[in-house]
Amino acid sequence: MDKFVVRGGNPLLGTIKISGAKNSALPCMAAAILTEDEVILENIPQVRDIETERKLLASMGAEVELGYGRAQHRTRIKCGILSDPVAKYEIVKTMRASSLVLGPLIARTGMARVAMPGGCAIGGRPIDLHIKGLESMGATITYDHGYLEARADRLKGAHIVFDKITVTGTEDLLMAAVLADGETLFENCAREPEVTDLAAMLVAMGAKIEGAGTSTIRVQGVTSLHGARHRINPDRIEAGTFLIAGAITGGDLNVDSCEPSHLGALIAKLEECGVRLDVGKDCVRVRSGGGDLKAANISTEEYPGFPTDMQAQYMALATQTEGTSTISENIFENRFMHVGELSRMGANITVQGRTATVRGKSPLQSAAVMCSDLRASASLVLAALVADGETILDRVYHLDRGYERFEEKLRGVGAQIRRMGDVFGKK
Structure with missing residues (x-):
């Protein structure tokens, strides 16, 4: 069964091209x-x-x-x-x-x-x-x-x-x-x-x-x-995931071949957190502002609201912001399965019903963690990118369901990430 091994600490620098949307x-x-x-x-x-x-x-x-x-x-x-x-x-x-x-x-x-x-x-x-x-x-x-x-x-x-x-x-x-x-x-x-x-x-x-x-x-x-x-349309969730990857690592990342008009709720929330974004016709550049990111609350909603498919990734970012964030999940009743694994890495998160409270600026540490679903997998990779040491993520087949060449794209912009096991699609 495939695993990812991720060593944190590298800011992401360069350009990532977005694939077509699986959900389209x-x-x-x-x-x-x-x-x-x-x-x-x-x-x-x-x-x-x-x-x-x-x-x-x-x-x-x-x-x-x-x-x-x-x-x-x-x-x-x-x-x-x-x-x-x-x-x-x-x-x-x-x-x-x-x-x-x-x-x-x-x-x-x-x-x-x-x-x-x-x-x-x-x-x-x-x-x-x-x-x-x-x-x-x-x-x-x-x-x-x-x-x-x-x-x-x-x-x-x-x-x-x-x-x-x-x-x-x-x-x-x-x-x-x-x-x-x-x-x-x-x-x-x-x-x-x-x-x-x-x-x-x-x-x-x-x-x-x-x-x-x-x-x-x-x-x-x-x-x-x-x-x-x-x-097929560009994948707005993949684009959003990489925008958060750039923000959480304090990098300078250009997310290319996307559709910024589909990312309105996420872009607005990242700007509220203090992330610097340059929005182009078919790309969004995320840059480190040099200062601490600020906590901001989200509540998942149907489009054009904040997407439930970005909730887990945003939670990873919230662990690194200054202050306390509340994250309300209004679409699915069981979409906080990543909380336990983030907590194993040192995140300070409490859950009551459909609301998670994240106390930010937590120093994350490497750990062995388990992927439970597609977006939770992405959340754990994002956390691992800023964790101290080498994190091992098990069951990354969940991630392969919806992200194309995820680790290759990250490696291309400076992430230390490798796959162990039988690579999906390998003959």
Whole structure:
């Protein structure tokens, strides 16, 4: 099992290029189910979840070629015949995004059989809103031995008001609605850039969608979609993680090939902490201000609020700020699993319910720590970058699910980090 060994103390200096967003790429790959034609996706990150999605689509009968042509980050998908529209448990058990094939499968084939999803152990992420929406569109849903089975001759347009904001629910039902009969009106939709990215791809395939990126989306169903070429958004969470890496190490780091407009809440909070940022068209430079960083409180919210996927990384930064920070987690009920490991490194953190109190300017020390989920893994690496001594991080396969060549990118800007074990993707 892979481990990272990190020796702290080096400021990060140089440029890091941001990869495509895993959380955009996964629904866009699922959207290829909606057409018999070829779909080409560019800027696909090389991470474990993408490989899992490839296996999932291939198991249904699709042709999926990662690294298509000469472009390492281009993917070709052709779902000509979906001979087995089943998302099998043995493939999807590690990936939450398996539920994203539910909507497109039933819209395209009239049936879907999907194993209940897995993924990070950060709390319940039920798909009841997916099910409720599909039933409103005329689907019949049953459960059978851990599988959800959905059937419909053809989905019908409906007026769907989400009980709570859900990113995957919005994406899944949006894909179902584009081939439904008539108009579908969605209210209380997720506004994340990943939803907007998916909608842009669907429009390129011939879908009729208005309002993506707002809380109200209107879809006019069409009888069929065609192939398309689409470029995936930059990964805003990877960009945010490296911005914090630059800030926590007191470095001078240029985070390149990103979309600064997607980072508004994080940029504002870092500036509140006293981090110096130069924001360009497609890059953000983070520089040491020479003085102590100041504590600032955060509360995670749906986009455009502070992202839950940046909470753990921000907590690592908060251990190094002057003063006390409170961090409120409002999205997932079990997303403080990194607290115990940060405390092992010397952090002063107390948790009460969904709020963590971080007393800053703690001298962190190296330790053997365990990664529990994707973003917690990144948090521990950030802490290790400023810890005294050599920190060993176990179970970094969590990190491989969502960050491409993470340790290589950090090493390229001066971090002392190496991987021990079988490298992901090594032949």
